[in-house]
Amino acid sequence: MNSSLVNKYNIPGPRYTSYPTVPFWDESGFSAEKWKHSVIRSFQESNDEEGISLYIHLPFCEQLCTFCACHKRITKQHSVETPYLETVLKEWDLYLKLFEKKPKIKELHLGGGTPTFFSPANLKILLEGIFSKSEIAEYPEFSFEGHPNNTTKEHLQTLYDLGFRRCSFGVQDYDPQVQKAINRIQPFENVEQVTRWAREIGYTSVSHDLVFGLPFHTWEKMEFTIRKTLELRPDRLAFYSYAHVPWIKGVGQRGFDENDLPSGDEKRKLYENGKVLLEQLGYKEVGMDHFALEHDDLYQSMINGKIHRNFMGYTSSKTQLMVGLGMSAISDSWYAFAQNEKTVEAYQKRVEQGEIPVIKGHILNNEDLIIRKHILNLMCRLRTTWNSETVFPELPLALGALKEMENDGLVELSENSITITEQGRAFTRNVAMTFDLRMMRNQPETRIFSMTI
Structure with a gap:
């Protein structure tokens, strides 16, 4: 280039x-009541075949990765799991009161944070609580994000039994110097193991997330990571540009000197060279930042003109209503956006008071x-x-x-x-x-x- x-x-x-985009939301024209009215309107307009989408934000992580700009809570205390999930289920009940009939769930994604911070048993309690008051679409699309260091075979089997067929694992990079800089020490063997387990169990789409432009990145290191990834041949890849926004996320993204980051020109070469290598090995570029093998439904949805983009990223189908549950989760009714309280405590307090815990939003004109x-x-x-x-x-x-x-x-x-x-x-x-x-x-x-x- x-x-x-x-x-x-x-x-x-x-x-x-x-x-x-979120920084340009007109919060002065937003209210919780207007948000609820937009949800009701969208739900009424959605046909049974389309259904709705759910995004559930599970914010806890055991350690801080210094490249991460997500809303998270760092803790090793797993006693936080049960009270948090109880709050999520109560929030879901608040949305159910707005619907005139049982919602049909077409799409569901567990994001974070680290969803696999939660035990398989607790994830089962959460999802069975959601499903017991809903209908499931004939061909649902359920996915979750897993950390290769703590995703167990029991996690994978439990979620598979609940209808999940897609999982994504955050690889980021395999180079030891890069891993140390971003505080994400993660052996290739761990990724290999969870990928093999997922395929043995029957997951139809395994995705790996790679990030280019991290500290100390060179093409040699990026090529090493891509070639190691391709030994496992995931069905799809997210190939993200590192978003360096320390002015928003504070100390979390200051775990290295900014002089350690590749320049704009160097960073772009990482992507261009990576793209060429991925395409040589059979991957097709999908939208922006994503690649997939031809059999994967993300690529097929692009070919068929059905690909969609929302706060969960690229998806292979569209629903008009997407409800976000959990701390900081963002919802989309097509006519409005709303974001939940950004701390665990504020989120739990609002839900316990019987309020849908939105803190800000935007009504689209x-x-x-x-x-x-x-x-x-x-x-x-x-x-x-x-x-x-x-x-x-x-x-x-x-x-x-x-x-x-x-x-x-x-x-x-x-x-x-x-x-x-x-x-x-x-x-x-x-x-x-x-x-x-x-x-x-x-x-x-x-x-x-x-x-x-």
């Missing part, structure tokens, strides 16, 4: 798991809905079109910025469409930013996003 393009477009920008569709199209299909009903006031301004990108070979423009080229795929976030009216109109005075490249 042309290094001048990297230097030109390597600017802070959102990852677009939503529009508007008609313009937001138009822009949301455009950005979703770009992120999922690398293309969007417009007509008289989907234009917006700043479209000429956006086209001006896109014209420059067209000159750089990143996009192709027609009278009523934009298509991101193969070279432009690496700059998808930059292309989406040209449609981001909320950010255009309210340029942040301080840096709030990681670099796009």
Whole structure:
């Protein structure tokens, strides 16, 4: 890739798991009552075949990984498990009161934190509590994130028996120097073991998460990690750019000197070289930051035009309503977003008081809905079109910025469409930013996003 393009477009920008992005939510127009009304509306509009999605945030970790920007609580005290899960089930009951009938769960994801911090028995109690008051779709998509160091065969079997068929393991990197810098000491043998167990049990999709741009990263180290990963041949891979945001997460991301991080140009080469290697070995790029083998349903959903993106990342199907349960979880009713209290104590207190524990959110107006569709199209299909009903006031301004990108070979423009080229795929976030009216109109005075490249 042309290094001048990297230097030109390597600017802070959102990852677009939503529009508007969280920093540009209009909290003044949000209330818990408006949120509940949007949930009821969305649930009523969802057909039985589509169902709803659930994201359950399990925030506890036994140690701090210094690359992590997630909302988590570090503790070795497993006595926290039961009271937390009891609160999650009570929160679910609060949502059930809004529904006119039993919800049909199409998609469910356990994220964190470290979901496998919780014992298999406690995870079974949580999920059976959720399922006992719900219906399950005919072809559900249940997944969880597992830490290779503490995921047991019992975890995998218990969740499989409850309907889970996809698991993802956070690998990040196999180089000892990199692992030490990010406080994530994790032998290859542990990843190999949990991957083998998952396949023996019958999981149909095993995913590994890799991160490029970590401290001390060189191509030699990145290549070593990719080749070790490919010995296990996971069905899909997330190949994420390290988001260095210590101004948001404080000391957690200060476990190394910033001079130890690769430059923008060096970081992009890690991705470009990694992409070439992955494609040579049979992986297909899906959307942004993801790769999959051709048989995996994420790749198939992209080919069939059904891929979707939300706060859980890329998913192989879309539901209009996604309910987030647990501390800091974000929900999406399509018409509104809402985020829960960000500390365990505040979250538990609100639920015990009989309140859906949302702390902030955003009600989307008609313009937001138009822009949301455009950005979703770009992120999922690398293309969007417009007509008289989907234009917006700043479209000429956006086209001006896109014209420059067209000159750089990143996009192709027609009278009523934009298509991101193969070279432009690496700059998808930059292309989406040209449609981001909320950010255009309210340029942040301080840096709030990681670099796009």
